[in-house]
Amino acid sequence: MNRLVLAAAAAVGFATALPVAAQFQKPEDAIKYRKAAMTVMANHFGRVGAMANGRVPFDAATAQANAELVATLSKLPFAGFVEGSATGDTKAKPEIWTEADKFKAAQAKMQEDVAKLNVAAKTGNLDQIKAAFGEAGKSCKSCHDNYRKE
Template sequence: MRRHFAAALLGLAASCAQAQFARAEDAVKYRQGTLFVLSQHFTRIGAMVNGRVPYDARAAAENAEIVAVLAKLPGAGFGPGTEHGSRGAKPEIWTEQARFKEQNERFIAEATRLAAAAKTHNLDQLKAAYAATAATCKACHDAYRNN
């Protein structure tokens, strides 16, 4: 029951993400919040695939499912006027919108593959999908994030 509720809630959040924000700073907070939560779940999977914590197939699948849903959310927070409240974002996000959107779509696709791999309960498949997803994160961070 709890898992179904969480899945329904995440689905609702994904559909609401496309809604307009009342203020640019709301979009920035939304973006930063979703990226933070996404990183928390992705890091949990990373700890398993890198052997820092024992592999738990069920936990990996649950976290990967959350990552796949959350991957769709932050893009809505990069709208016009949000560049002024950004802490680590490079200006190219707003000047290279098509390229940035393409990077984001690659991340969403890899996150979806990560969730599918996690459902197999095969650690080797999870490791491969995690590495591919992490590579999309790194590519986007290299291009659009100040370190």
């Protein structure tokens, strides 16, 4: 698990990482944190999606601000998947811990895709945003299908 935490910490730009205990006192805190980070990320991802899907008028600055936030937020939730947090108020599947390498790869793929969405948003080109949003959405869905209970 430590590798995951280090990866997440490195992604946020930490030169060093504190032990998990420093971020979460109890497994429940880790669960609450990761769910909250996902909720906030999903909201801002959805705001880009509303424009990509034509549900709201396209506004380049709004797309950029939200894509930038998603890229920042994408680095956060994974620190919350600490050992001992597979049960409780969570839909996390045990495979997150038993297939830790695969889960980490899925995490990296999503982060890469939302980084690309951020780049696309900065161009202000709606077609590029639509394409990048579609790819990032597939990453979200794939990881949820594999690692989140119904």
